[in-house]
Amino acid sequence: xxxxxxxxxxxxxxxxxxxxxxxxxxxxxxxxxxxxxxxxxxxxxxxxxxxxxxxxxxxxxxxxxxxxxxxxxxxxxxxxxxxxxxxxxxxxxxxxxxxxxxxxxxxxxxxxxxxxxxxxxxxxxxxxxxxxxxxxxxxxxxxxxxxxxxxxxxxxxxxxxxxxxxxxxxxxxxxxxxxxxxxxxxxxxxxxxxxxxxxxxxxxxxxxxxxxxxxxxxxxxxxxxxxxxxxxxxxxxxxxxxxxxxxxxxxxxxxxx
Numbered sequence: 301x302x303x304x305x306x307x308x309x310x311x312x313x314x315x316x317x318x319x320x321x322x323x324x325x326x327x328x329x330x331x332x333x334x335x336x337x338x339x340x341x342x343x344x345x346x347x348x349x350x351x352x353x354x355x356x357x358x359x360x361x362x363x364x365x366x367x368x369x370x371x372x373x374x375x376x377x378x379x380x381x382x383x384x385x386x387x388x389x390x391x392x393x394x395x396x397x398x399x400x401x402x403x404x405x406x407x408x409x410x411x412x413x414x415x416x417x418x419x420x421x422x423x424x425x426x427x428x429x430x431x432x433x434x435x436x437x438x439x440x441x442x443x444x445x446x447x448x449x450x451x452x453x454x455x456x457x458x459x460x461x462x463x464x465x466x467x468x469x470x471x472x473x474x475x476x477x478x479x480x481x482x483x484x485x486x487x488x489x490x491x492x493x494x495x496x497x498x499x500x501x502x503x504x505x506x507x508x509x510x511x512x513x514x515x516x517x518x519x520x521x522x523x524x525x526x527x528x529x530x531x532x533x534x535x536x537x538x539x540x541x542x543x544x545x546x547x548x549x550x551x552x553x554x555x556x557x
Contacts, residue, residue: 305342311353314346322348326405340410347392348402355392356502358401363388365411366418373422378478383422385482388500391417393492457541461533465545468526472519473556480515487512488554519553520546 302316322345323338343362346354363384370383391401391414404413458465473481486492486500494508501508524542527533533541545552 312346337406341406344404366415370422381478464531468523472522
C-alpha cells in the first residue's frame with residue numbers, strides 16, 4: 301500500500317510512521333478505506349505538514365478538479381481564479397490552527413472533497429453584495445481615499461488631481477493578471493507573508509517577493525502612463541504626481557484590494 305503512495309506522489313517527504321499517526325487521528329474504520337483514499341490521505345497529511353512537493357502535487361493533480369463545478373456557478377475566468385486562489389489559502393495555509401486540508405479523513409476521493417469546499421466558497425462569494433462590482437473601475441476609484449502626506453505640494457496636487465489619480469490607480473490594478481491580483485490581495489488584505497503565499501503556490505519565498513515587487517512596479521508604471529495618456533497631466537505636475545502615487549502605493553493597494 302505504501303508503495304502506491306510513493307508511486308502516485310513521488311518525492312513527498314512523508315514518513316510512514318507520521319502518516320499512521322495522522323490517519324489514526326482521523327479515520328474511524330481503517331478497513332473501510334479504499335487504496336485510492338489511502339493514497340489521497342497521504343497527500344493530505346504531507347500538505348498539512350507543508351511539504352513543498354506535496355503542495356505542488358495538490359496544485360497540479362487535485363485543485364484543477366474543482367474548476368468545473370465552480371465554473372458551473374459562475375463562468376467568468378476572474379471569478380473562477382478568485383475562488384481557486386481563496387480555496388488554496390483556506391485549505392493549505394495554517395493560521396492559529398492547522399490548515400483545513402488536515403480535516404480530510406479519506407471518506408471519499410480528495411478531489412471530490414476539495415470540489416465540495418470550492419462550491420461552498422463560490423456560493424458564499426456570490427452571496428456577497430460586493431462581489432458583483434469588485435473589479436469595477438468606478439467602485440475602486442470611489443473607494444480609494446488618498447492619505448494625508450503633510451507635504452504642501454502633494455496636498456495641492458491631491459486637491460487638483462484626486463479623481464484622475466484614483467482612476468489611473470484603479471485601472472492599473474485592473475490590468476494585472478489574475479495571479480498578480482490574488483497575490484496582492486493575500487499580501488495586503490489577507491495579511492499572509494511571503495512564506496505562506498509561497499506555500500500556497502508551492503514556490504520559494506523569494507519568488508513571491510519578486511512577484512509582489514513586479515506587480516507594484518507594474519502598477520506604478522501604468523498609473524503614470526494613464527496620467528500621461530488618458531488625462532494629459534501637464535509635464536510640470538506629472539513628476540510630482542508620480543512621486544506622490546509611488547509614495548502612497550502600498551496604502552492605496554491595501555484599500556483597493
